[in-house]
Amino acid sequence: MNSRLATLFRLVIGLSLGMSAIQAAAAELQVIVPGSEPAIDGKEVDWIYGDYLLKNDHVSLTIAAAVPTRDANMTIRNIGGSILDLTLNEPSNDQLSAYTPTAGRYFFHDPSQVTTGRDGDAVFWQCRSSRTISKDGTTAFVQYRLKDGDAFVESIVQIDGDAAEKVGAFDGVRADGWFSFETFGSVAYCADSFFRQTIGFKNPFVRQPPSWKKGRPNQLRYSDAHVERTDGKLKWTVRLYPATSPADLRTVAEHSDLSPAMYKFVVRPKTPPADGLDAVNRAKVVVRSVGENGDGVQDSFTLQTDDQGIAHTRLIPGKYVAVASAIGCDSSEVAFQSGKENGTVTLPLTDVSGFVAEVKDDQGNFIPVKATIYAADGDHPNFGLSSTRTFVENLVYSVHGRMHCPLDPGKYEIYFSRGPEYDSVRKEVEIIAKEMQLIAVQLDRVVDTTGWVSADLHSHSSPSGDNTSDQYGRVENLLCENVEFAPCTEHNRIDSYTPHLQQMNLTHLMATCTGIELTGSPTPVNHQNSFPLHWHPHTQNGGGPRTSSNPVVQIERLAMWDDASDKLVQINHPNLHQIYGDVDTDGIPDSGFRGMLKWTDVVEVHPLETIFQDIPNNPPSVRRMRIPMFQWLQLLNQGYRIPGVINTDAHYNHHGSGWRRNWFACSTDDPAKISTDEMVRQAESGHIVMSTGPFLSVAGQSTTSRDTAIPGDSLVAADGKVMLKVTVQCPNWLDVNRVQLFISGRPSKKHNYTRKNSPDLFGSMTAVRKFDSSISLSLDQDAHLIVATIGEGMTMEKVMGTRYGKRPPIAVSNPIFVDVDGNGFQHNGDELGMPLPNAAAPATR
Template structure:
């Protein structure tokens, strides 16, 4: 049993110690700090300064610093002593979220318990737990050990204490969304085929693979043959193998511990026109041992190439039948003989089929555009998952206006678009075998939005931790939907879109800034966005604040962050009923979280179509009271002048951003000249129109003065009469058939115009200007005026996709506040027939 004991004679090592040997395969371990940063690629890279890097010539491993405040992201918290990044060095491609020793049943929050050092031909990192969540008096110690030249990291857990022998042996794994949990031979593994990473888990003792148990995290359970118990101790060891694919894992996990040679597969799909084409070189490569090729039951392994047509795998020496398939290409088969030396294997292709397109504006300049491809018969093309970039499901994002799109032979309908200020163009093509159809597409900017810029204030990608979307793909999505201002708002992490825009050389087309969404409990009340915030790369939360269980404390902390700097604080998808005075949502008035309101600069109020619903006469159950737009109008009537906004809260890239947007008043129409400071001022002033696409212009005037009032402004009138000029513009893929005025949150029966009851006010379907009229309103007292327009019975499906496009075209203005008596605008306290809870305090 002595062999189970920890090697307590190993000395502690200085935190900044760099351990390495002179030869090439030597392993090393060090603390990460600005002068020594890991060279790790992949969309799930989570290391920060103060974490640890273990590395040899084969793999890289980062270990989270064992401190109480170490969170990887929104959903991976308290992650001290866990492996956050794990990848081969060549290719470096971290898609893995976390390996969590003991599945978080023990906390590792005491950095004084860390020991690092060299032990013969290996380096190690180990830490003793600071707390057992079971409270059973046991402690856990985890040790990671990396041997010179090995392609795996060895993980050992010791549980000590009187109750240690009763502790179940399992660890936790966070491998999200597109990972599959499998077993093969003596190894368990999780594999993400599209993003080309597999992680293998194998015990050095026993022949059974560990067993998966679904959950978040997934649990990796070890059998009795993997575990040693006795003398007040339970211990288990598992070897973690980063790999490109299951066949790559098989070569190292079932063979020698030393890695066989890496083979590179190239699929040279022909792409004309250089780097600025949106082009996909993705192919699936199938490998089957030649000796097994005549056995129908033999396992056939698949490799997914990256966007450049490259795939990697270590292979057991031998002959393989290699084939590949790619959309728009004829399948190709080759016999390959692998060896114990690295090889590059070039796979032939046919001439592709599909189309190429150049998309320009009315002046002939290439512009970012989205192409949505529909098959006339059968399934639509599927270029890649909704978390991918550039080619996403049946969408292509062409940020430079040029695309090369492979398609299998058949008939297709393609919708080219650039957001709702542009007409879309539809092309129907017949794709023949090995034929590329050339298209020239002109998208005309027909909607006049001078003085206004389009904004998206709330979207997400992989750094948020609750999704796996490529952040580069999010920026492509924003650009191709013609969002002109979009701060970066990942969950609980300050991040930036600027590097992606710089890589694309398109910083002049979209203004951005760093920000975050601070997301805590209770939900949904404790979600707030803020921007700009100072970004501290590779630090906890990117330098942003931590959450707090009290939403009032949390929003104040966020508002006052960075020394109280000027920023916009946005309340996200709120339950205003709960915030205003029903904290536990039981229908009995209480204090609520009303202290939050003074820190809110804007409030999300979607879905917009609820403004046309008769909620007051059909009140929902108090626990179903999350009707933000209706409750927002209630707040306006109580004197809270907090502007409304809409945002997509997009988490995936397939039509994710763009189907909801705000137009902010702006002193410039040039995205390159947009000032974040001005965007904050315009938002705080309520100079905002909210929309799923239609552009709504609302301008109020009166005889009292020459000043025009736009949404958010005050307007004085001596005689109670106000003229409201309403104009609705739509591109050729949108339309509206109703325009209504809302006075103090109530729809005016007098000023509710439809194409049926007032056809003279609506233009025909070919016109860009759908409605252009001056509405004269007679008021007896102060009131706020909101204008809304909708295309009832209409959708935006072909351009915005089946999920989001089923919603109607709709736009809602922020209110104009009308002062009738000359004493300044005063609220009327109207409850709209469905009162907000009144706090008894």
């Protein structure tokens, strides 16, 4: 155990608890320590060691340790004393980001102010605030109470002090993504129907519900009826109910006296598929309560099932009818009577229509695949939100190459793909009612990338705190796009993709490592990725560093983390103009944050298409000069040999990963054998080609050197003569029509080849090799050479979707540095028409 974690345990356990667990029948409270981890599931689980667990036979919740360093994620900070995880035990499905008493106006950062204990049949956790933002002399006290048998936890907040009567009565709720914020009866609630969680908030003394005020966090506001006011004291009480849906919440919050029982609805195909794969089971279940004689609908509500076709809700005893429906299936109806004991209702779906696909490579092996489905007429199918897994909007991921996809009858166009090294296969199908069509697909790997592997160094999912995408779905997305190396880089939290790869039994198909995106302010300059880093699961930030408001301090801290271990440090989506010498972007040169460049191994330079824009003659305003590609070329001319990379920065799973990638030189083409250390070395060396799809190969030779230079290398050419071997390969869904050489950042008019002006250099529209030629040039001074290719007027839309696919296919190499005098490459200090601030003082790195 590291020293910081041990200190935290001593503070929390020694000062505030005195023992590891307090139990009364099934209600218990304990400090979370290794060996006593909570059995809480869900997409938004955020507990760490040192937090507190409260649970009984119905609900579980975790409370963030009352320490000043407790952050849940990048956007939920200073969270000590807040409820982070809250869920039913069955089903366990935490989607809450945080409930924060007083909405962060008071800080609970002193573990010596924590008291725990028992009061009758309840266990409690309570804490006095350590300070307040308003500095008005008031203090806040919060107590959480949980009884055995209760389906809620009670929060009691009290404000003390002479100015207490002036304090607004409200708490904060972070329920992100797809939550809506509503009220009914006596209850305020937030609900995410797709991910199947609802949280209710109810005052136990009055029928009036609290109200919502939109914000971050959303404010849960209490009226005078909810609040006890006396001289020098303000107090409110709210009960928090985890539920599966608004209907489930209504039953437990307003009809608990009628002995509701939990019912599980299981939706399955009546006849299981022969291949053992279930159809998509994100079914809708409409539940209707009916009269004692089975006539007359008294109430109805709709439940969303999970990926296994299961939904839950509590029901009061009575007669009901449940109707299940799903894409490509006839509905199923079952009448049943609920009692006081939990029960299960099975709804078999019949007459499924759609397709079954088996996807193999040209060696006959099943491979991960993405199927993008378009309806010939009308709306495209929508299987689920962009944040979900496997069935995402109109696409399907299958990491094992087999998919069972129900579809409503009709005509469809389906694109099967696995990234830009493979041809895509287009199928036109007509789905017939009650029939499952078998589709055999072969995806040929036509692009030869021997010696190079594809990498995306920057992507996100729900643990980052700024999105709600399923992390399992992120890994599906990476695998099905054939990204061969992808570190896990969540915001401000070291994390890992390895557990998902192990769950899929596919660790051999994608190399990965633990990493982080350290995300501070000011934005955008203070975002840095780094990998590999040592991961300490269930500790603050996964064991990673904290941010700093000084970008130079932050990036140095990151570079020196883990005892200055060897790692890659990448500046993300930067404003290089600001970093180099314009801190406040006012157009007046200053020192900038130039010290950051000392610690930078690679820098993101997308969008790639800006390399073809005539920026020097059409400059933007200084305040809007966030053109990383152009400013990177400027830095290269000032002597900074910092390689460029591009990444997706994916936050959603609908085509999120894959449309940008890097190809790294590598000693192996087998993902199972990729070494993270080698990836770091290759990146630091600039052995990188950046691409939205085309595979660009550039190799330089001279008459005075026996070496062949690839991007990132130096090449001695004493006579100034250089030969560049350039090839471009594309699968059948991509094409290029221009190849351009850039000499020291400037486009060469002589070496601008297009399909129109040099048709003999370009392959046919159906050929894999789109360009294959040697370019001879003579240099009279040291220069760096970059090759770029683009499909002008072309898109990748059908395979990569409308959000990203409307961009052109493009690839850009990192520079080859040519030394023409044998004295080592010298930067020329040349400006490209729009100077960097204070650029007259060349810098070396």
